[in-house]
Amino acid sequence: MNAESRDRFVAEFRRVEAALPGAKVPWVVRARSLALARFADSGLPTLRDEDWKYTSLARIEKRAFRALPSGAPGSAAPPGLAAGLAFDGLPGHVIVFVDGRHVPALSHIGGLPAGVIVGSLADALERMPERLEAFLPDDTRHTVLGALNTAFMSDGAFVYVPRGVAVAEPIHWLFIATRQDAALHPRNLLVAEEGAQATVIEQHADLGSVACLTNAVTQIFASRGSVVEHCKLQRQSPEAIHLAGIHALQGQGSRFTSHSIAVGAALARHDITATLDAEGCEAELNGLYLAEGRQHVDHHTRIDHARAGGTSREHYRGVLDGASRGVFNGRVIVHPGAQRTDAHQANHNLLLSRDAEVDTKPQLEIYADDVKCTHGATVGQLDEAQLFYLRSRGLEEAAARSLLTHAFARDVIERIRASSLRAHVERLLLARLPGGAQVREPA
């Protein structure tokens, strides 16, 4: 543990504590101080922690990130700020956060079915804390970074979908960072009541080159029979540090899908978990990470089959170029009594350069017998025979490579159900590939 960085965070907390949302709500204050104590107990994880074996947080320790004081910095944001980041032609709802604060002027919420709430968490903490109490302090994952977020949580999206209601259009949460050395702790909450349906896009992007720290947590409660799709798009600037936890708790027969598309940040770590807490749940975790230069991108996923009859599918793919490093750790736990579990996991990695590195660890822990569990992991490069085939058909080397890389990555992109996001990610991918313009998008 690095005591210096820990003390710095604790001092920052004391400095901004009074200005954090919910400062007058006793349970919020209690939750924050408990979480801070938990963080102070262990400090930031180090390489000696098994879960952080391949990812070092030394960058955070070396740098003094400042928690942003309250106030409304977002009001100063230029009106056109979010224009390029909101997806063209996307008919849904956009709620924008600049440097961790909700900016209503940039947000656009269309017509919503009765009872649906799409708004700011800070706002909800002030105006209707009683609606959040059952969900927010629930820190089931007990990660140190999760605790740090709970202590500092400033703002984020709050979405509530009442029983039986389906929100047709995707809800886009857009986080934009503009300030150097800022420590942002966005906290999002999505509650889908029984039989509700919703699709959420959580996008993190920066304006220009911003060396900031984002430590985000998203909690998803998918009640009985609900259908929730969460698409995370992480495209922060190459100097940024992005840490994120996405935790879903599933009710009976619910369906949860997570997509994590990670292309940005110097150091990115995503902890994604799904707890199949009742019978007959379905969970699908998909991910695509593209890294180049000296980027480091880490995904740790965990699927807990706590009850019988659950199904989980996991598809993660990585494309590593330059001197980048990709880390994948996929844990599937079948708890005692979780019979008839069907779990499948795959992680495939493509190394495009001499200096790129991949560390992958698919993990199965099984305590029941009537199960069907598989996992697979591969690391390799583009197939020489396929390259030769394309070259023999007159494609240039770069184009042939791009085409094959694109085909490799598409396997994950195709799983995104929100078509606007799918097209957007497709474009992001093509922009990253040398000669990508020659790989035409399918109509």
Place this chain on the structure above:
Amino acid sequence: MSRMEPAADRRPDRGENMALAATALDELVNREYRHGFVTDVESDTLARGLDEDVIRLISRKKDEPDFMLEWRLKAFRRWLTMTEPAWASVHHPPIDYQDIIYYSAPRSMKAGPASLDDVDPELLRTYEKLGVPLKEREMLAGVAVDAVFDSVSVGTTYKAKLAELGIVFCSFSEAVREHPELVRRYLGSVVPYTDNFFAALNAAVFTDGSFCYVPPGVRCPMELSTYFRINAKNTGQFERTLIIADEGAHVSYLEGCTAPMRDENQLHAAVVELIALDNARIKYSTVQNWYPGDKEGKGGIYNFVTKRGDCRGANSHISWTQVETGSAITWKYPSCILRGDNSVGEFHSVALTNNHQQADTGSKMIHIGRNTRSTIVSKGISAGRGRNAYRGLVKIAKAAEGARNFTRCDSLLLGDRCAAHTFPYIEVKNPTAKVEHEASTSRIGEDQLFYCMQRGISAEDAVSMIVNGFCKEVLKELPMEFAVEAQKLLGVSLEGSVG
């Protein structure tokens, strides 16, 4: 009680000036061990506990050259600074390292049963099922066997034949005495005493084991095995095996035997080192069937072993095959360091846990040389409340151009209270590498069982058949006779887990 006191009053002189310390050391080395050493006709047994005196004594008893003693002491001092690893997914009460007897020469005859009539009938039944000859049954059960037992002559015949080819195959103690230059050159070069907690402990206190050196270009004409080397009997809890295949040499080595070994020792911390030079080939097969404890999980061996092979030369080949059915806890990861270009590492494993047994096993393949290849095939079977974990590492170093690995680990679950885990680590630093890992976990298909049973095969036999099919890929790697016995063994070990 009394034996700890002198150690305590000696401690203050440590750290005083070197010369003084050196004379003190000499004195200590030459001094007769004062505490609790018993010598009688049948056995030499030390009192419980471990300190430097015990190590000096072991070394002296074995008539070892100075370099061995120094090495042991360095290992012991290192061990004192280490902590027992806790990461394996096994659970056991803490081990009291001061409550172990670290030296016991061939067990006193009085300690063993006088005849087969006194042996646990359960054990005898197992021998019968495995078809172990009567004389061997006696030996395995620890019954004092009279000296006319055939193996003695068998042992010596083979030894003469091997010596003709220049192959050195003897006990470790003998090797230290007869071939100190070989031992000195290779001992600890694959598993240094600093490697891990149990390897350090082993280096400090190991009492015996096997040593084998195959000279350049020689192909060993028979399977070598501890079984034929009579003095391997009761080598104790800290064995050390060192096998060297010089350039172009081939050797196949069998460790253990298929019948259960009745042994009350609680902790086995063995070390095996294999060294393959250019174009050499070593095949190492193990059938481990130490006492697994009773049905309630009481007793049984803790089998904490460090096994590692070093493909030092180009085109060398090391292959590990293991069938692990015994021990209360198994903790071992036979590994290959693929240093030489074009070298090949293989690992084939069947690990079975029944009742309360726990196994955390797997392999490490470290690719360093160019065009190195490795294969890992692991089959885990959990029954009863058994816990079975595959833990492995495939590491492709930056220089390992064109490296290739294929890993397959399958788990079979029999019973709803057992557990199966897979923890494969894959680290790739070279883009020309191809690494594939696949794993599956499932239980025996109802339809397969039904099919066998409706053809009149009993449930137990059917399970045994299906399990054998599941393990076939690994069993076929074993030398013929071993494979047949291993198949029967799987059936026996699974008894009572079905129905």
